[in-house]
Amino acid sequence: MMVSHMQLLPHFIKQRRPLVHNITNVVVTNFTANGLLAIGASPVMAYAREEVADMARMAGALVLNLGTLSAELVEAAILAGRSANLHGIPVLLDPVGAGATPFRTRSALEILREVRIAMVRGNAAEVAHLIGEAAAIKGVDADGAEEETPIDLAARAAHRIGTIVAITGKEDVITDGTKSYVIRGGHPIMTRVTGTGCLLTSVMGAFAAVEPDLLTAGAAALALYGAAATRAYDAAGFRGPGSFQTAFLDALSEMDQIPVEEEAVICHRVSAGRGFLQ
Ligand SMILES: Nc1ncnc2c1ncn2[C@@H]1O[C@H](COP(=O)(O)OP(=O)(O)OP(=O)(O)O)[C@@H](O)[C@H]1O
Ligand SMILES: Cc1ncsc1CCO
Numbered sequence: 001m002m003v004s005h006m007q008l009l010p011h012f013i014k015q016r017r018p019l020v021h022n023i024t025n026v027v028v029t030n031f032t033a034n035g036l037l038a039i040g041a042s043p044v045m046a047y048a049r050e051e052v053a054d055m056a057r058m059a060g061a062l063v064l065n066l067g068t069l070s071a072e073l074v075e076a077a078i079l080a081g082r083s084a085n086l087h088g089i090p091v092l093l094d095p096v097g098a099g100a101t102p103f104r105t106r107s108a109l110e111i112l113r114e115v116r117i118a119m120v121r122g123n124a125a126e127v128a129h130l131i132g133e134a135a136a137i138k139g140v141d142a143d144g145a146e147e148e149t150p151i152d153l154a155a156r157a158a159h160r161i162g163t164i165v166a167i168t169g170k171e172d173v174i175t176d177g178t179k180s181y182v183i184r185g186g187h188p189i190m191t192r193v194t195g196t197g198c199l200l201t202s203v204m205g206a207f208a209a210v211e212p213d214l215l216t217a218g219a220a221a222l223a224l225y226g227a228a229a230t231r232a233y234d235a236a237g238f239r240g241p242g243s244f245q246t247a248f249l250d251a252l253s254e255m256d257q258i259p260v261e262e263e264a265v266i267c268h269r270v271s272a273g274r275g276f277l278q
């Protein structure tokens with residue numbers, strides 16, 4: 001079922017054009033809107049306290065991103081999140097820079113307390129800080145080549161926070177604490193284009209809007225996003241981060257025609273809450 005079912009989801013997005021309400025950061029706003037449009041979703045950015053609850057209620061998913069944080073943004077995120085919770089709409093959290101300042105960590109934790117979050121997506125450092133494990137992050141070697149697969153960290157976070165947790169990097173992992181996927185794809189050039197992580201969280205929101213099994217939705221989004229990035233890098237005429245960003249938007253618009261290799265998606269089951277059996 002796995003990959004073949006995942007492969008259907010981009011078609012559903014193009015058919016249903018789900019509204020994705022983003023409360024996001026000023027750096028990635030345009031890229032996020034264009035990326036969501038490319039896959040066939042309907043993006044909206046709305047921040048005013050006066051309207052966030054009404055907008056969230058109409059959406060297929062709500063994405064909260066803490067990249068350019070303020071007290072007002074946290075307030076709006078909580079109002080929108082509570083409205084989404086009330087109406088059964090999945091809420092995703094991108095805790096950008098958690099751990100970088102106390103305000104960022106505190107705000108992410110406050111949102112996790114006040115809103116029922118379905119999915120958290122961040123890099124390993126951000127997720128580790130959310131569960132107070134900053135010191136436990138394994139280092140990357142000098143070339144950044146040997147990053148540890150953070151599957152156990154993701155599972156601990158899923159248990160402690162009580163959400164699905166996705167950690168991205170060289171390899172992506174996603175888990176609900178019981179079942180997990182390790183996904184290979186993408187390209188290192190993605191770290192040289194700002195907002196590839198932020199857009200990914202919003203793309204996961206679009207997938208969550210069309211697939212009620214949120215772990216499957218998240219894994220499918222990671223796999224197809226990575227496959228689109230690989231296709232973009234391979235596209236003729238690639239010269240650097242600028243042309244990659246353009247090629248990536250083009251590849252995202254063809255997501256429904258990009259095959260995901262079976263070997264790129266590995267499913268594991270948690271054994272007794274720690275360690276994984278394939
Ligand atoms: N070394 C790498 N090789 C392949 N893909 C990568 C690599 N690093 C990141 N990616 C991909 O880039 C995307 C963004 O992940 P990343 O972990 O960089 O997010 P992030 O740190 O939140 O980024 P940002 O904050 O800039 O939005 C994911 O699809 C991930 O798979
Ligand atoms: C560069 C930057 N600063 C705050 S948010 C952001 C975009 C990546 O999340």
Ligand SMILES: [Mg+2]
Nearest residue numbers: 096123197198
């Ligand atoms: Mg990020």
